[in-house]
Amino acid sequence: MADISFAASPPLVFSDTSGVVTTAAFNVPAGATLVALCGSEIRDVTYTVTTNAVGAGLVWRKQLQNTDGNSGAAIVTTRAPAALTGLTVTLATGTDDAALKVLVARDVHPIHPVGKRFQGFGTVADYTPVCYTATKPGTWAAGVGVDYSGAGACSSSDVGEAYDAGSSMDGIAVRKSAAATGRDAVMSMNFATTAPNPQWSVAVVELMPDDGSTARHxxxxxxxxxxxxxxxxxxxxxxxxxxxxxxxxxxxxxxxxxxxxxxxxxxxxxxxxxxxxxxxxxxxxxxxxxxxxxxxxxxxxxxxxxxxxxxxxxxxxxxxxxxxxxxxxxxxxxxxxxxxxxxxxxxxxxxxxxxxxxxxxxxxxxxxxxxxxxxxxxxxxxxxxxxxxxxxxxxxxxxxxxxxxxxxxxxxxxxxxxxxxxxxxxxxxxxxxxxxxxxxxxxxxxxxx
The missing domain is CATH 2.60.120.560 (Exo-inulinase; domain 1)
Structure with a gap:
């Protein structure tokens, strides 16, 4: 079984004046899974993920959308069977703001890329929820957090990329720095902010390694x-x-x-x-x-x-x-x-x-x-x-x-x-x-x- 690893990915993009954002062009290795970590100031929106012509034929699947809190957090994935050069990814939320980070993950299971899922709501500045216990060794946690208060700078003790969309919202895309070490390993995720009264909405998924099995989930x-x-x-x-x-x-x-x-x-x-x-x-x-x-x-x-x-x-x-x-x-x-x-x-x-x-x-x-x-x-x-x-x-x-x-x-x-x-x-x-x-x-x- 190959270990999950991450290829170079485009910088996070966000806007507080438009609900449509597009990444910079990037390259995708053959067989890689693209993990779109999406944020919106409003919770109950529709997340539409598309690509330029380079990605024609890719089928995006929403894995999780939060149901708690005021802000929106969602995770959408697709798999690229062949290598792609110059791909861009666009997120449309139908509102006046949006944030998008796309991870490029190698050796994720091609049939069922996501195992366990977590969505949460927190009102503390250093929000570190226990998200799940690992399904097996080698799984990897990735997630997104949005602070509805929009009044601070976001960070994480995990691997994160933050943004500040003015008073509309702040947020951060996060992944763990290492894979789960064993079955039932406790997996938490850190979302931190300097805001005095944060309102975190978060979504986290467990990426499953490609173990060669053909069993469908x-x-x-x-x-x-x-x-x-x-x-x-x-x-x-x-x-x-x-x-x-x-x-x-x-x-x-x-x-x-x-x-x-x-x-x-x-x-x-x-x-x-x-x-x-x-x-x-x-x-x-x-x-x-x-x-x-x-x-x-x-x-x-x-x-x-x-x-x-x-x-x-x-x-x-x-x-x-x-x-x-x-x-x-x-x-x-x-x-x-x-x-x-x-x-x-x-x-x-x-x-x-x-x-x-x-x-x-x-x-x-x-x-x-x-x-x-x-x-x-x-x-x-x-x-x-x-x-x-x-x-x-x-x-x-x-x-x-x-x-x-x-x-x-x-x-x-x-x-x-x-x-x-x-x-x-x-x-x-x-x-x-x-x-x-x-x-x-x-x-x-x-x-x-």
Whole structure:
């Protein structure tokens, strides 16, 4: 595995009179990942990243946009398959100010360049949040911070490049000086200012090294869609991995939005067969991790489908949302109940559900975590069933279902699939010490039902 390193990059550019900024021309090595660290005085803006003709064909993907504070911070990436000479990158925010720093990172994973994500809000001059614990050795943290007060000079004990856009905003683009030394290494990031009353909005991502694996880590936040439009295979890849199959008429919506910004997806015709599928999934096994953010409305009259895992010869497993708000997980379509969650999903609120399947003949398992605080690191319920033999053959398709019924519906957001437990899309914002929930609930085993 090659280590992530950084090639020469253009100077940070900013403007307090125009929402459009363009970098100086720079060269890009073949296979490099471009990491656009974007800032704006206003939080809820649209970040549009483009290039000159040299970069024709590059596809930019928004990895993170902050939802806390007043200012805007976002991180957008693309990969250059071939070397580029004389590239310029332009950011447009639709407001009267913008800031852009583009990092040129070598040996970042070509399929899933970003692992964990953090967005935070701080009101101290020396803001050093713990952003995440490293997924593996060799990952690298990069981020951007914007101070809404616009009343000081920014700096960082990490590697940073700062700007002062007058009274509009101040900010800094930051990366660590070294990669993570081990799995679960605590990664913090420093954002400092001389301003007396700062209001930091920050976004940080974990860049993943190219370890040669071909396992896809699928993610879709739906934020690249259009409010009110029907989701399709063609329009579903704006901020994530496009779906290979769409059944029914799922719709992008801003009616209920995880974190208060962006879009989620809903079925406008409850009771109709509606689901979004990632097909031809390529994971090495035996682990298959799934993440769903669910906003439940009403109570099902019986049970409604939420998730399905399909193999080459049939259904491996299905998960249903029951009338008591809990999940029942089955082997096959609904032949054998193997696990039930211990706490109900809340009504009219977001929660996070994570599943991890072990597909191994005679030694298979399924685990389910429920998080009533959707971005929490502390689960409210954990269940496990072991000693399972899954039908259906090796997993090939995952389906996220939205049908609902006459008495219930639900919204989905920030869906993900990976080769292990996925974790939250954004780690909890922390300006102090998080209060522990206490002892974790005991595991429920399938044999007790």
């Amino acid at each position: 699928e993610v879709n936040t739906f934020d690249g869609g259009t409010n009110g439009a029907t989701v399709s295979t063609a329009n579903s890849g704006g901020t994530g991995n496009a779906f290979g199959n769409v059944v029914g008429q799922p719709r992008y919506t801003n009616a209920e939005r995880l974190g208060g910004t962006g879009l989620s997806v809903v079925n406008p015709l409850p009771g109709t067969d509606t689901h979004l599928d990632w097909t031809n999934i390529s994971l090495p096994g035996p682990l298959y991790g799934v993440r769903m953010y669910v906003h439940r409305v009403g109570v099902p009259s019986g049970f409604v489908g939420l998730f399905a895992l399909l193999g080459s010869t049939g259904v491996v497993s299905k998960a249903y949302l029951m009338d008591d708000g809990r999940l029942h997980i089955y082997a096959d379509a609904a032949a054998t109940l193997v696990a039930s969650t211990g706490v109900p999903l809340p009504s009219n609120a977001w929660a996070r559900v994570e599943l991890r399947y072990t597909i191994d003949a005679g030694a298979g398992a399924v685990e389910a975590w429920t998080y009533l605080d959707p971005h929490s690191a502390d689960h409210d319920d954990y269940v496990i069933a072991t000693g399972l033999t899954w039908p259906g053959g090796p997993p090939a398709t995952v389906e996220f279902h939205l049908e609902g019924d006459a008495t219930s519906s639900y919204y989905l957001d920030d869906l993900a699939l990976g080769p292990d437990k996925v974790g939250p899309s954004v780690l909890p914002t922390r300006t102090g010490t998080r209060t522990a929930r206490g002892a974790l609930p005991a595991a429920h085993r399938a044999g007790s039902w």
